[in-house]
Amino acid sequence: MARHHALIPRLASFAALLAGALAAAPAGAQQAKSWQFGAVLDVAHTTRALELGGRDQGLQLGHSDLTASGPLGALATARLTAVFATHDGRLEKEIEEAWLETTRLPAGFVARAGRFASQIGYLNAQHPHADDFVERPLLYRAFFGGHWNDDGMRLNWTAPTPFFLQLGVEAFRGKRLVEETAESTGNPGIATVVAKFGGDIGASHSWLVGVSHIRNRREATTETFDGAHGHKHDHDHDHHHHHGAQFSGHKTWMIDATWKWAPGGNNRDQQVRAGFEAARITDLNRYATSRDRHEAQSIWAVWRFRPDWETGLRTDWLRVRIPHGDHFHSGRLRELSAMLAWKPNHMQSLRLQLTRQYDAVGFSRPASRSVQVQYVLAFGAHPAHPF
């Protein structure tokens, strides 16, 4: 923990230096014209809301955004993204991204400050409307509120090696990773450390492996919320939508592995992508023993079998310890999703997904069958897709 104390002020002083450098940099008028603007509309219809799901039953506006990005002075780029979504029939608005990032640091370093999505795992940094499935894996929905973005700082280093190696540290305020704190300890914070490795095998295969560690100084509440563990719960009350993580703890380890194949590296006509992610959370709260841990895994595969058609399967496991005062109850959930998507170009996609939740213990509303139809439309410029 002491190391985190030292890290945050160090990053803060770095950000102050960066801000000074930006103010001094010539903000050329000719650079302003390369700012780009875009919008994404994500509409979905769900026959039955999923347990821990991010989509309401019926018609819903999903993760839709307005985004602006471009150079800020000569030394940095910036992005601003406002997100709109409906939950329980109400329109919710949020500034999801507001960050600036260095472009001129030497020796492979890139620093970012502001509000942004953490780079833990494979999916978290990606905008949800770019996902291959209508809902994020159970792992993200249970442990990271679907898509974890927060106010903080990041420093990444890419190694000068013939294969890809990147190391990164982040420090966040941490207001999103616990649903509600047990007590407001002063100076809350979360630190992450991420390592990523990757490369090609021949002309057709490429891979990426990541290891992430999260230290959360905040303690989650010792009492559970609706959804999970409902044995003395009134289900008629107004369902409260969760943005924060449902299950948390002080220490999280994650691993992710992604593999992509395209014949001769030409992914336009055909591609197979597959991935695995796993997370383990320990040190849940003051009452937890070393045997109390949350675990989740996800395996997915997507096949682009024609330039404009993709199909995919994903299976998710979740095993949690649901806090209940000074003790825990076991919870578990399995989920299986199958999807078919039509993508006539990169500006629109229409997706049909069938999801089955089963083997539920401690979750009161698993969806034994749910059919979801999702339509995503993009206008203008949007960020290039990472691997």
Next chain:
Amino acid sequence: MCWHSVHTRRIPSDGRHGRCARFLIWLALVVTTPAHALRIFACEPEWAALARVLVPHATLFVATHAGQDPHHIEARPALIAHLRLTDIAVCTGASLESGWLPALQERAGNPRARDVFFAADHVPLIDPQPGTIGTPWSGDVHPEGNPHLHADPRNLLLVVRALADRLARERPAEDAAIRARLGAFESRWQQRIAQWERRAAPLRGKRVAAQHATFGYLWRWLGIEQLADLEPRPGMPPTPGHLQRLLTVLRGTPPAAIVVSSYQDPRPGRWLAQQLGGTVPLLILPSTVGTEAAEAELADWFEGLLQTLLEASVR
């Protein structure tokens, strides 16, 4: 610990310290030493070939090949690693790489890879559509104009001159040598262009149906007219309905050939050719040069394109 042996100036007697010291020296060399052969990251092989003409001893990395659609490249970890190590990146521009190059730059953390040499900045582009905003129904619109500018050999002269200026700035000590190689290439290339233009005279006025605007510059150079595009919208794969409409048009005015490029699915073009009764040949043309990064490849590519088109037109 590594650092102790360095700071206390102990002679690294045992093997571990020796390895440590060697690692630190290697790291220092990698991070700081500029005295290496110029490293060039070329987004497409045609730019690698031009760079080779100007700096033959450079270390070249070619990110894509003629079998790949340059609009749709995965921002693969291997590409990030190569962009991290490069001294200069040479790309097409005009949004051709906008779906993947920014993702590579962000992760590479290499300030030298931020000042990309874009060929499109030095060539007047055809079909510009200023002010166009991409919508879900418009296809992949390039407001700047058609980015496939390398298919006109005259454009390569414009690009190689600008590239020589940039490389000379990068390596001032080699300024004179780069200029000399540029001069020699220009005269060789101008001769070739004159020769190709004489041979291609019979192609003038011919009509083709083609998939995408990949060879837009080639058609304009040779005076060939692209009657129809197999894509219903730029970048969108051919649909049965669109092909059916094309068939009606092409039956009225039969083209000299149906042209698709090496990275495209040949089936829609093959279907059209069959429906036209086998009288119209399907030509599958390589979209660019090989990845050996040599001047000969540039010449061979144009030579091959001309040869194929001439053979098809006399049938």
